[in-house]
Amino acid sequence: MKQKVPISTIMTKDVVKLNLSDNLTKAEALFKRHHIRHIPVVTGNKIIGMLSYTDLLRISFADAVDDDEDNIDTTVYNMFTVEQVMAKNLETITPETTIKVAAEILATREFHALPVCEGNLLVGIVTTTDLIKYLIDQY
Numbered sequence: 001m002k003q004k005v006p007i008s009t010i011m012t013k014d015v016v017k018l019n020l021s022d023n024l025t026k027a028e029a030l031f032k033r034h035h036i037r038h039i040p041v042v043t044g045n046k047i048i049g050m051l052s053y054t055d056l057l058r059i060s061f062a063d064a065v066d067d068d069e070d071n072i073d074t075t076v077y078n079m080f081t082v083e084q085v086m087a088k089n090l091e092t093i094t095p096e097t098t099i100k101v102a103a104e105i106l107a108t109r110e111f112h113a114l115p116v117c118e119g120n121l122l123v124g125i126v127t128t129t130d131l132i133k134y135l136i137d138q139y
Contacts, residue, residue: 007098007099049088093114
């Protein structure tokens with residue numbers, strides 16, 4: 001297996017993002033439409049937080065399939081802002097960070113996505129799913 005492959009080779013570059021002014025109903029719609037579990041929160045293109053689908057599940061019935069429960073979700077979502085629910089103390093990596101280092105970070109921490117930044121500017125995201133797909137491709 002290659003040792004020095006940069007994360008830029010497997011990261012998602014066309015990142016779905018949220019702004020602080022967006023609401024949690026929009027966030028849930030983005031999670032479901034794009035089949036993703038993590039959305040960086042930005043001001044301009046500067047990363048300020050990360051919202052995960054698990055964050056929504058903690059405060060609602062986001063995975064409900066019953067139409068009546070959609071109304072409950074909206075009510076609960078209106079009680080919180082993106083800023084209140086998102087993770088704020090993020091660990092970021094650069095596009096040059098190796099896949100091995102990114103994997104080590106994700107394996108030892110309690111999160112499953114890393115924003116990829118150049119300075120404070122978001123340029124991509126890498127998830128545990130990206131790493132698993134990379135490993136599968138190696139075999």
